[in-house]
Amino acid sequence: MIAFMKFDLYRDALYGITNDSILENKDHLQYLLTPNKNTVLHIYITSIPSIDKEKDKVVEDILVMCPALLMQPNMKGETPLHIASRFGHVSIAEILIQHAKALRSPEDLDAGGGVEAYRQMIRMTNQDGDTALHEAVRFKHLSVVKVLVGEDSDFQYSANEAGETPIYIAAERGYRDIVFEILDKCTSPAAAGPCGRNALHIATILMDEEMIKRIVDKMGGLIKEKDQEGWTPLHHAAHMGYLPAVRLFLEWPINRDAGYMQDNEGNTALHLAAASNHTNIMKEILEWCPDCYELVNSKGWNILHSAVRGGRPFKTDSQPYILKDARFNNLINQKDVDGNTPLHHSAALPFRYNPILNFDDYPKVDKMAFNKHNQNALDIASTSEFYDLDEDPDKIPLHKKGLRKGMRIRKPASATANIGGKQGNKENEEAYLNSFREVNxxxxxxxxxxxxxxSFTLPGGYVSEKGPLQGTPVLVKSSAFKSFVVMDAIAMVLSSSAVFLQSFLNAIPEPKIWGYLILSFYLNSFAIVAMVLAFVTGTYAVLGYSRCLAIAICFIGMSFFIFLFVVFKKRLEMACERHP
Structure with missing residues (x-):
């Protein structure tokens, strides 16, 4: 029968005092629990800040009084060994294991018996699926890890509820010494982790060359294991451009076919290296797997397609490398599942970022190629958000090379809207236009x-006394007041002009409406500036009697221009990035 622990017993357990309260209850300590079912042993091991010989003796005494506490779990399924491992109490862990080894028969303890009782204790899991080794690894207690793996090196520690094995936890947190200890002592450690990854995946992502080497030496088969995205460690290394790992994975003869393995989208490591612009990785992969470049992904993309679609501004080394190498000649005009060549994909991107569009340097490119929707590269470019061919087609290199829009079709097919960005967006553009007009x-x-x-409620008011100045502004001689009147008038004229333009837009043809809208926007912007200046000068005129307060208000009001500068500077940088 379970009973809650009394105050004196809890206090003695907390401080490790084995006096009357513990001795009086030694025959049924296993039934005296806290609300979370912690025993006196759980409480003591949790509370001690450090370990010494005297405190170790307390654990010995409690176990002698009540051996049943040795493997008794609390509400979370944690045994005393879990607690000792979590807090790095290596000497207590050794004491618990020695007591478990002393068990000789099932009668000694219901939870286990014989010489294997200590193994059972080491392998027990809590409600999260964690063993004592999981806890020791998570909190980086190498000394406890050495004890646990040394006592049960043949056990393959499985993943917990979060999908983590001890070695994966250590690798993910960068605990190299713990990873090496498990690799050296455990016969066949499990290496699984969340998201289908293993310890080699995470060591590759962390770019830890020594850890990668040690894991491969012990478990070379992990090289071909895939995560949820279908990526092997080689995929990750190729994507990141980590050459040491790529070379190490491909040097293993039994795993050389990792270069041919494809992820869930059909991409090989070579596809990812091309898309990420890592030509050194591409050369290394091709040295070991010279024909893997022939593989295409689920969209039918070869490595040149991937290089084009993954190209980075001002960094296009992978495209020239493929275009100049004679062995890749058959890739230059190869079509994907929609019939698009790399040129079609390149046409949908800013021209200056794509060497493939320079036909003088790469004459093998078929500039007249059509896809399954009878579109050439110029048709694709017409759907791109980066260009307006109707405005000035002669600026487009494709147009200069003889291509003409709509050579087979007069209107680009909507089925290929995924290549460019403008197709099918007319309704969105009209909605944006109307919204812009309304806000303006x-x-x-x-x-x-x-x-x-x-203008009719001037700051400072009017002269009320009878005389020639009656009805005139009180502050009419103030320079700040005069500035207020001028700024207010400017804001009034600019905003009124913007209102007039808005009413005038209905009589303007749609192709030219954007120019007037932009003009209206600038009129509003300058009107806001004038209005802020009117506020600052008007306030200064009214508060002239208190110079400090007036200056403070001016500073607060002028902070608007700092905000204005930051916004326009950011907008200008974005514009330069998009159209440098």
Whole structure:
């Protein structure tokens, strides 16, 4: 029968005092528990900050009084060995194992018996599937790891509920010494981890060359294991451009076919290296697997397709490498499942980033190739968000080389909208246009209303006394007030002009409407600037009697221009990145 622990017993367990309270209950300590079913042994091991011989003796005494506590789990399924391993109490872990080894028959302890009781204790898992070794590894207690793997080196520690094996946890956290200890002492350690990855995957991602070598020496078969994306460690190394790992994986004769393995999308490591612009990786893979370049992915892309679609601005080394090497000649005009050659894909991207469009350097490119939708490269370019062929087609290199839009079809097929970016977006463009017009009109009308009202409710008020100055502004002689009036008038005129432009847009042809909209936007922007200046000068005029307060308000108001500078600078940088 289970009973909650009394205060004196809990206190003595917390401080490791084996006096009357523990001695009086020694025959049924296993039934006296906390709400989480922790025994006195759980409580003591958890609470001690460090270990010494005297404190180790407390554990010995408790186990002598009640051997049943040795493997008794709490509510989370944690045994005292789990607790000792978590907090790095190596001497206590050794004591627990020695007591388990002393068990000679099932009568000694219901949980196990004989010489194998200590193995059973080491292998017990909590509700999360963690063994004591999981806990020791997670909290980087190498001394405890050495004890545990030394006592049960033949056991293959399985993954916990999170899919983590001890060696994967150590590899992911960069605990190289623990990884090496498990590799050296365990006969056949399991290496699985979450997302289908193993310890070799994560060591590759961390670019830890020594860890990779040690894992491969022990478990070379991991080279061909795939994660959930179908990526082998070689895929990860190729994608990151980590040459030492690529070379190491391909040097293993039994695993050389890793260069031919494809992920869930059909990409080989060579595809990923080409897409990531790692020509040194491509050369290494081709040295060991010279014909793997013939493989295409599920979209029918060869490595040149991948190099084009994965190309980075101002870094296109992989494309020239493929185009200049004679062994890849058959890839230059090869079509994917939609009939698109690398040239079609290249046409959908900014021209200056794609060497393949320079026909003078690469005459083997078939510039007149058509895809399954009867589109040539110029048709594809017409659907791209980067170009407006209707505005100035002579600026496009493809047009200069003799291609003409709509040579087989007058209107690009909507089925190929995935190649470019503009096809099928007319409705979205019209919606954006209408939204832009509405926002401009609301802003302009609001500024005009505010500035018009401000001109008749001048700061400082009017002279009320009878005389020639009655009804004139009180602050009319103030320079700040005069600046306020001028800025308010400018804001009023600019915003009114923007409102007029909005009403005038209905009479303008659609192709030219954007120019007037941009003009309206700039009028509003300058009107806002003038309105802020009117606020600052008007406030300064009113608060002239308190110079400090007036200056503080001016600083607060002028902070708007810092925000304006940051916004326009960021917008300019984005524009330069898109159209350098």
């Amino acid at each position: 009109l609301v802003v302009a009308a609001l500024i005009a209303t505010v500035t018009f009202t401000a």
